[in-house]
Amino acid sequence: MRYQKLAELYEKLSSTTKRLEKIEILSSFLKELPEEDKDVLYLLLGDIYPEYDEKKIGISNQLAIKAISKATGIPNAKIIQEWKFSGDLGEVSKKLTKNKKQVTLQSHVLTINKVLENLRKLPDLVGKGTIGKKLSLITELLTSATPLEALYLIRTLIGDLRIGLKESTIRESISSAFFNKDKEASKIIQEAIDKTNDISAVFEIAKEGGLKELKKIPLVVGKPIKVMLAQKVSSIKEGFKALGENVGIEYKYDGFRLIIHKKEKEIKLFTRRLENVTLQFPEVVEYIREYVKGDSFILDTEAVGFDKETKEYKPFQEISQRIKRKYNIEKLQKKLPIEIQVFDIIYYNGKSQLKEPFKKRTTLIKKIVKNHPKKIVYAKQIITNNEKKAEEFYKKSLEDNQEGIMMKNLDAVYQPGSRVGHMLKIKPEERDFDLVITGAEYGTGKRSGWLSSFILSCRDKDKFLEIGKVGTGITEKVGSGKVTFEELTRKIKPLTIKEKDRQVTIKPKIVVTITYQEIQKSQNYSSGFALRFPRFTTLRPDRNTKDITTLSEVKIDYGKQKRN
Ligand code: ATP
Numbered sequence: 207m208r209y210q211k212l213a214e215l216y217e218k219l220s221s222t223t224k225r226l227e228k229i230e231i232l233s234s235f236l237k238e239l240p241e242e243d244k245d246v247l248y249l250l251l252g253d254i255y256p257e258y259d260e261k262k263i264g265i266s267n268q269l270a271i272k273a274i275s276k277a278t279g280i281p282n283a284k285i286i287q288e289w290k291f292s293g294d295l296g297e298v299s300k301k302l303t304k305n306k307k308q309v310t311l312q313s314h315v316l317t318i319n320k321v322l323e324n325l326r327k328l329p330d331l332v333g334k335g336t337i338g339k340k341l342s343l344i345t346e347l348l349t350s351a352t353p354l355e356a357l358y359l360i361r362t363l364i365g366d367l368r369i370g371l372k373e374s375t376i377r378e379s380i381s382s383a384f385f386n387k388d389k390e391a392s393k394i395i396q397e398a399i400d401k402t403n404d405i406s407a408v409f410e411i412a413k414e415g416g417l418k419e420l421k422k423i424p425l426v427v428g429k430p431i432k433v434m435l436a437q438k439v440s441s442i443k444e445g446f447k448a449l450g451e452n453v454g455i456e457y458k459y460d461g462f463r464l465i466i467h468k469k470e471k472e473i474k475l476f477t478r479r480l481e482n483v484t485l486q487f488p489e490v491v492e493y494i495r496e497y498v499k500g501d502s503f504i505l506d507t508e509a510v511g512f513d514k515e516t517k518e519y520k521p522f523q524e525i526s527q528r529i530k531r532k533y534n535i536e537k538l539q540k541k542l543p544i545e546i547q548v549f550d551i552i553y554y555n556g557k558s559q560l561k562e563p564f565k566k567r568t569t570l571i572k573k574i575v576k577n578h579p580k581k582i583v584y585a586k587q588i589i590t591n592n593e594k595k596a597e598e599f600y601k602k603s604l605e606d607n608q609e610g611i612m613m614k615n616l617d618a619v620y621q622p623g624s625r626v627g628h629m630l631k632i633k634p635e636e637r638d639f640d641l642v643i644t645g646a647e648y649g650t651g652k653r654s655g656w657l658s659s660f661i662l663s664c665r666d667k668d669k670f671l672e673i674g675k676v677g678t679g680i681t682e683k684v685g686s687g688k689v690t691f692e693e694l695t696r697k698i699k700p701l702t703i704k705e706k707d708r709q710v711t712i713k714p715k716i717v718v719t720i721t722y723q724e725i726q727k728s729q730n731y732s733s734g735f736a737l738r739f740p741r742f743t744t745l746r747p748d749r750n751t752k753d754i755t756t757l758s759e760v761k762i763d764y765g766k767q768k769r770n
Pocket of ligand 1 (some may be wrong): 435462585
């Protein structure tokens, strides 16, 4: 097929912003599209390979300008000037090609295959002379291009297609072309896309084999898949209401998602965004080899950072650099160790686990993963229909520096790529108050000698009224960036007004920001309110006690919350 035909399609698609019209246009195109040109579907998304493939075109504006210059004989400076005027290098290329064609009238033979062939050579070029080679591959295409082709070639090269086409529109167009826009068909196509991340393969199977074959598309170990995502609820009660009685609850670990594939000897690690990060985590490859049984499997996990000395979990931000870092890995691995928490299994020894109930998948995980804390473990899970127990577990997760909890229906399947209603997340709302510390209590165990629980107060005119206690969000460890118990103890001691047993009452001087999930009425504190799940965020030396949250602001927020 000629590239011109695709360029005309791009043009038609960008002539409307209406999704239904785009679907109409694209589905007629797909009906006629010969199988040998199926990779046009990658081009429609601005790609040259399936989504999971890491090879991308990646051409800079600068190189594109040079190529236009070489193909048209017009100096760079003139092209840059035109570009400043129109803001679209594609349009510049189109205009200059048109002017040139009137003079030279070259024969035109640009096919889709030729375009893909040249574009696919680009990411493979490395080392000396790369720029020159890239330039000639692009110039070769541009010199044979019609003005319209030049427009879309350049836009494709610089990754700015501007046709307003999303994957979901392609899905609906395939559905409309081959299955009469059947609702069920859209779902099956989407599932096939999520399993394969290969839109061209899905098109081919839809066209040739229909829904029956689409349903049969297998999971391929070693090829990244899109993970299942959670919906959010704001309370445990709401969670139970949505999920029923048969609920497994796990910590929502504050790390990053890591999907682990093993096929015989080969182990690959992928992020949620389908990036291959195997090289960055050599220790994980080793843990999998040593502590997980099975010839082939796909595990869904969360990688969680911990402090190498205290072994306490660390927030994601502190380990995030490990995902991108590709050098000095060994050093970083020692400095920022991670633990793998396995919470789901998608494939095991030749068999997809997608349709198995979650409970069975969890049992399988326990069978094959040999727990080695601070290396690899299966996610701790409680099974309960008791709200109180769930609340306690939630509280514990926050105390353990995690984000909250996940509530999962034990009978549910695994749906790749979907934000499902049978896996729910609950984490504290990011609401915060500035409050003042008016008292504290000495800790026990490893916190003895330090004040470890702090009484917080809001202001009511010139009085301070207690509203809760906080112990979460403060650390024992110096140097983590968070406030330490030691530092707070040091600040508080000179402010002591009264000391009785382990309790101290202090002058209201230290202002802090506290996040919390909810305000409740309470007899326990003089304000008449209590904060649920308060967490220490930061000291506010810049704030005066006059600036802190007032009782009437608390009342307003409580009222708002009730209305919601
Ligand atoms: P968030 O910003 O809340 O993490 P998200 O969009 O990244 O949201 P969601 O699917 O909505 O992801 O929330 C669940 C995320 O929590 C997962 O992507 C995963 O990385 C993480 N997670 C931590 N612990 C678990 C667990 N036990 N089960 C499932 N996911 C978990």
